[in-house]
Amino acid sequence: AQRVTQPEKLLSVFKGAPVELKCNYSYSGSPELFWYVQYSRQRLQLLLRHISRESIKGFTADLNKGETSFHLKKPFAQEEDSAMYYCALTFSGTYKYIFGTGTRLKVLA
Amino acid sequence: DAGVTQSPTHLIKTRGQQVTLRCSPKSGHDTVSWYQQALGQGPQFIFQYYEEEERQRGNFPDRFSGHQFPNYSSELNVNALLLGDSALYLCASSQAGTTTNEKLFFGSGTQLSVL
Numbered sequence: 001a002q003r004v005t006q007p008e009k010l011l012s013v014f015k016g017a018p019v020e021l022k023c024n025y026s027y028s029g030s031p032e033l034f035w036y037v038q039y040s041r042q043r044l045q046l047l048l049r050h051i052s053r054e055s056i057k058g059f060t061a062d063l064n065k066g067e068t069s070f071h072l073k074k075p076f077a078q079e080e081d082s083a084m085y086y087c088a089l090t091f092s093g094t095y096k097y098i099f100g101t102g103t104r105l106k107v108l109a
Numbered sequence: 110d111a112g113v114t115q116s117p118t119h120l121i122k123t124r125g126q127q128v129t130l131r132c133s134p135k136s137g138h139d140t141v142s143w144y145q146q147a148l149g150q151g152p153q154f155i156f157q158y159y160e161e162e163e164r165q166r167g168n169f170p171d172r173f174s175g176h177q178f179p180n181y182s183s184e185l186n187v188n189a190l191l192l193g194d195s196a197l198y199l200c201a202s203s204q205a206g207t208t209t210n211e212k213l214f215f216g217s218g219t220q221l222s223v224l
Contacts, residue, residue, distance in 0.1 A: 004151070036213075043113075044152075044199065044215040086151050095142070095165045097213065099151030 002027045004089050006100035013077050014108050021072040021103050023061075023087030031091050033063055033070040036099075038084040047072075047085070057081070077107045110136050113202050113216035121222045122190050130185040130219045134202030140164075141183040142213065143175060144199040152199055158183050159205055187221075195223045 003026040013019055025031055035047040048056045050063040050070060061072045070087060087100040114133045122128050134141050140159045144152035154167035158177035172188045181202075187194055197218045203211035 009149075043217050046212055049212075088151075095157045095211075096154035096167055097142075097152075098154070099144075101149065101151050 002089060002091070002098050004087050004098050004100035006085075006087055006103050008103045009101070010104045010106065012106045012108060015079055016076050019072075019074045019077045019081070019105065019107075021085050021087075021105065023070045023072065023100060025068050025070065025087075025089045027068070027089060027091060029091055031063075031089050033061070034088040034090075034097070035059070035061055035070075035072050036086045036088055038086070040083070044086070077105075079107045079109060081105060082107045113200055113214050115198075115200050115216035115219050117219060118217065119220045119222075121224060123224050124190055124192060126190050126223075127186065127188045128190060128221060130187075130198050130200075130221070131182065132185070132200030132202075132216060133182045134200075135214045138202035138204050138214065139181050140203045140205045140211070141177060141181065142201045142203070143183070143185045144201060145169070146197040146199055146218070148196070155185070190223045192223050195221060197221075 005024045033050045036044050037047040038044045059074045063070050084102050084104050086102045088097045090097045112135050116131045142157040143155040146152045155169050156166040157164045161177045174186045177183045197220050199218045200216040201213040
């Protein structure tokens, strides 16, 4: 069965430190991977998707099919990055997204 | 544009009752998906509606049903409520495309508590 694993429930880093939020997936075909973010008192929103190969708010994520990973990275964390981050998987032939359990990122001053 | 709107924001029901949640999609969107998010978990796909039909369903019992109206708004109905149905119910809208890579826009959710 398809699955998304985010091993860390909570990740605390200091402002200016590098950040890496881990995401591993289980799917044998060609996946489409996304990162969604939920800031405090806001709704869940798309941060980035692998197919766009873009950098949003300084965040990047590379799809590694060999390691079945899609880790989210930022070289220098900012306090405003504090939020809940969800990795999500979908694929051709389905309309559902499979979400991980999320990682809460806390950026400390 | 108000984006995706859901009502009510909070709801308290007792076991065995029935509940209806409502969702209006973002302007220009024609597809509505419903997700259940239990405490400490990620959203889980319930079903998706497009052209007033259920297009795909997740692993949820028949107690969960839905409807989409001609104006693309949608309802989620849950019958015979169980304690385990307590969760945040999220509505997400999108534009139907030729692939599944449709950007989802989420509402703020309806928090359902079953006592």
